[in-house]
Amino acid sequence: xxxxxxxxxxxxxxxxxxxxxxxxxxxxxxxxxxxxxxxxxxxxxxxxxxxxxxxxxxxxxxxxxxxxxxxxxxxxxxxxxxxxxxxxxxxxxxxxxxxxxxxxxxxxxxxxxxxxxxxxxxxxxxxxxxxxxxxxxxxxxxxxxxxxxxxxxxxxxxxxxxxxxxxxxxxxxxxxxxxxxxxxxxxxxxxxxxxxxxxxxxxxxxxxxxxxxxxxxxxxxxxxxxxxxxxxxxxxxxxxxxxxxxxxxxxxxxxxxxxxxxxxxxxxxxxxxxxxxxxx
Numbered sequence: 001x002x003x004x005x006x007x008x009x010x011x012x013x014x015x016x017x018x019x020x021x022x023x024x025x026x027x028x029x030x031x032x033x034x035x036x037x038x039x040x041x042x043x044x045x046x047x048x049x050x051x052x053x054x055x056x057x058x059x060x061x062x063x064x065x066x067x068x069x070x071x072x073x074x075x076x077x078x079x080x081x082x083x084x085x086x087x088x089x090x091x092x093x094x095x096x097x098x099x100x101x102x103x104x105x106x107x108x109x110x111x112x113x114x115x116x117x118x119x120x121x122x123x124x125x126x127x128x129x130x131x132x133x134x135x136x137x138x139x140x141x142x143x144x145x146x147x148x149x150x151x152x153x154x155x156x157x158x159x160x161x162x163x164x165x166x167x168x169x170x171x172x173x174x175x176x177x178x179x180x181x182x183x184x185x186x187x188x189x190x191x192x193x194x195x196x197x198x199x200x201x202x203x204x205x206x207x208x209x210x211x212x213x214x215x216x217x218x219x220x221x222x223x224x225x226x227x228x229x230x231x232x233x234x235x236x237x238x239x240x241x242x243x244x245x246x247x248x249x250x251x252x253x254x255x256x257x258x259x260x261x262x263x264x265x266x267x268x269x270x271x272x273x274x275x276x277x278x279x280x
Contacts (some may be wrong), residue, residue, distance in 0.1 A: 002266030011129045012088050018122030019133060023058065026115030029103045031170065033178040035185055037065050037135025039162045047169070061097030063089060066134045067230060073138045080246060085133030085138065112177045116184030122132060123185070124192030130250030134138075143179065152279060198270040201242050203256060204228050205263040208238035214259040218251050219244065243270055 002141050023034060023042070031046070032041040041061035049055045105111055118230045123133050132138060136158050159182055167175025169240040212223055221242050228239040242254055250265070256263055 005034075008129045008131070009048050009083065009087075011125050013083055013091055014134065015122040015126035015131075016088050016091035017095050019119050019183070020099050020113045021118035023096060023106045024101045024118075026111040026118070027181065028058065028101055030108050030111035030115070030177070031174055032112050032115060032181055033162055033166050033174070034115070035159050035162075035182050036137060037069075038062060038133070038180070039121075039159070040136070041065055041276035042163055043051070043166060057097060059093040062135075063093040064094065069135055069138050072142070073188055076142060081131060082138075085134045087136040088126055088131055105226050107174075108177055109180070112180040113184055116181035117188055119181075120185040121192065124189045126223070127246070127257070128192060128250065130247070130254075143204070148234060180263075198272045199246060200243055200268050201244060202266045202268075203231070203240040203242075203263050204237050204265075205240065205260045206237050207260040207263070208240060211240060211256065211263065213227045214255045215240075215242065215252065217247055221248070229269050 012028075019038065019161045023038065026032075027034050028042065028262070033042055041058045045058045046062050066086065070082060070086045070089075073085065096268055126133055139158070163175045163178050163182075166178055203211065208225060213220070213224060214224070217244075221244055224241040226241065228237045229235065230237060242252070253265075256265055
């Protein structure tokens with residue numbers, strides 16, 4: 001248990017560091033905007049520096065923007081997920097202040113692509129281990145639960161505001177390169193984690209009762225139990241079917257591994273769910 005939490009902590013630290021690295025070495029020097037609250041903090045920092053007699057760094061603004069979101073997420077999403085997400089935000093804010101802003105390349109396209117890829121690796125591994133980089137990801141998830149629409153729809157809309165604002169104030173070229181960064185990031189995150197908001201998990205196990213009890217202790221999800229038989233061994237088993245969100249995948253995988261490491265698990269994408277599906 002402690003080993004898994006330590007591993008999760010290390011991944012969150014690495015993810016935050018990669019995000020800060022992408023910002024200070026590629027995106028900020030090229031005036032290209034990241035996705036989510038990071039991009040919003042970056043844009044606000046630039047606006048304050050341009051129109052106010054003082055400056056506020058991207059790292060400090062990122063931390064401030066995430067405070068109200070964290071309070072809401074603590075009540076609505078879950079304490080463990082929120083804790084690691086806010087830890088990721090704090091670490092990224094610290095790394096943004098520590099890592100110097102360096103112009104690695106004068107080529108704006110290279111900055112857009114490499115910044116997007118490095119940031120996406122940080123976000124992807126953080127999501128894979130049951131946390132997030134906070135901010136807009138959590139807001140999109142909460143809106144998705146309320147309206148039962150894909151998280152990607154809300155992320156696209158919220159990021160669209162950043163792109164349009166950046167294009168209007170600083171010219172269409174910045175907006176276009178920001179789109180390149182967002183597209184690159186999305187593709188890499190999809191490859192590392194999953195682009196699907198809902199997933200159907202089918203678990204074939206000999207320890208069905210123990211596994212159901214263990215899953216219910218961690219997740220508030222309904223489980224359908226079906227009889228199953230091994231095609232080669234003819235052993236009687238059970239298949240447990242459960243629909244989850246992508247944010248619950250890490251916890252479910254951990255529960256299965258701890259309860260029945262020999263269980264056969266198949267995870268498939270779910271386009272839509274009708275009937276009772278817990279959203280709160």
